[in-house]
Amino acid sequence: MDQLALYIGNKNYSSWSLRPWLALKQAGAPFEEVVIPLSQPTTKAALAAQSPTGRVPLLRHGGLRIWESLAIAEYLAELFPSAGLWPAGREARAMARAAATEMHSGFATLRSQLPMDIRARRAVPQRVELAAVDIARVCDLWRACRSRFGEAGAHGVGPFLFGGFCIADAMFAPIATRFDSYGVKLDPVSSAYVAALRDWPAMRQWREAAEGEPWTITYDLSGTVPT
Numbered sequence: 001m002d003q004l005a006l007y008i009g010n011k012n013y014s015s016w017s018l019r020p021w022l023a024l025k026q027a028g029a030p031f032e033e034v035v036i037p038l039s040q041p042t043t044k045a046a047l048a049a050q051s052p053t054g055r056v057p058l059l060r061h062g063g064l065r066i067w068e069s070l071a072i073a074e075y076l077a078e079l080f081p082s083a084g085l086w087p088a089g090r091e092a093r094a095m096a097r098a099a100a101t102e103m104h105s106g107f108a109t110l111r112s113q114l115p116m117d118i119r120a121r122r123a124v125p126q127r128v129e130l131a132a133v134d135i136a137r138v139c140d141l142w143r144a145c146r147s148r149f150g151e152a153g154a155h156g157v158g159p160f161l162f163g164g165f166c167i168a169d170a171m172f173a174p175i176a177t178r179f180d181s182y183g184v185k186l187d188p189v190s191s192a193y194v195a196a197l198r199d200w201p202a203m204r205q206w207r208e209a210a211e212g213e214p215w216t217i218t219y220d221l222s223g224t225v226p227t
Contacts, residue, residue: 002062004031006072009038009056011210013217015116015174017057018206020072022170025202027076027083037215070104073167087155087162095149096168099141099161103171110134115219116174118210120181124221128184138175139190146189159196173197177207 006024008017024031036046036056044054051058051067059066059075066072077085087093113127128135145161145168148154156164161172176197179186186194197203 004029005034005060006031007034007036007050007056007058007060009036010213010215010217011035011206012118012213012215013038013116014056015111015177016055016069018116018174018177019069019170020057020059020076021206022165022173022202023073023076023085023167025205026085026165026170027080029076029080029083039217040215070100070167070171073100073170077167084155084164085167087149087166089154092149092154092162095145096155096162096166099145099168100171102141103168103175107134107138107175110138110175110178114178114182114184116177117181117217117219118177118207121183122181122221123183127221128182135179135184138172139187142172142193143187143189146193159192161193165200169197173203 004024006017006021008014008021011017021033034050036043036050038056047054047056050060050065052065053067055067057067057069057072059072061075061079066075073085077083087096110131113131114124142161149162150158150160153163155162155166158164160166160169162168176194178184179190179194180198198207
């Protein structure tokens with residue numbers, strides 16, 4: 001098999017990079033990791049040399065280039081069917097795909113008001129309040145997945161949305177880091193799910209690398225929200 005190479009941004013900040021990286025880790029596939037630091041003088045040229053969109057993540061597999069996090073994850077699910085990146089059952093798989101695509105296309109307010117910053121630990125109540133509708137929907141979705149499929153072990157026994165880890169969990173992992181970073185108060189089910197993601201070995205590996213990165217991007221999180 002041709003070698004896989006995943007081009008990603010800073011681990012502290014690049015939420016879209018985290019998602020396919022976790023899928024690759026779950027697949028157990030060896031891959032080359034190429035970090036392109038964001039918001040640097042060389043960033044634009046480095047991205048343009050690799051990605052047709054000028055963004056990360058991007059997966060290279062031989063002569064094939066795949067961009068967009070969910071498209072990469074779907075490709076990996078087909079490339080490594082034994083990895084179980086989607087639940088096997090039709091109903092569980094359908095809900096997992098619905099949850100993943102909702103995350104891919106939605107929650108814009110949450111993402112803009114609470115940008116991923118794994119190293120951060122700060123309360124910004126004004127921004128949390130602005131994202132309250134999105135936060136509530138995320139938690140409702142998590143509880144629905146856990147109660148219908150996760151607790152029943154639809155995808156194996158485990159603490160994730162459908163039991164065992166799948167692409168839907170990879171898609172929501174950056175949201176879990178945001179809830180940690182900004183001290184978002186959660187219901188018991190959602191809090192337990194965030195803890196499970198935080199403690200998952202691949203997530204710990206990503207977080208440790210993020211904490212050791214030299215690059216810093218400054219966000220204005222003073223509480224005055226730009227319009």
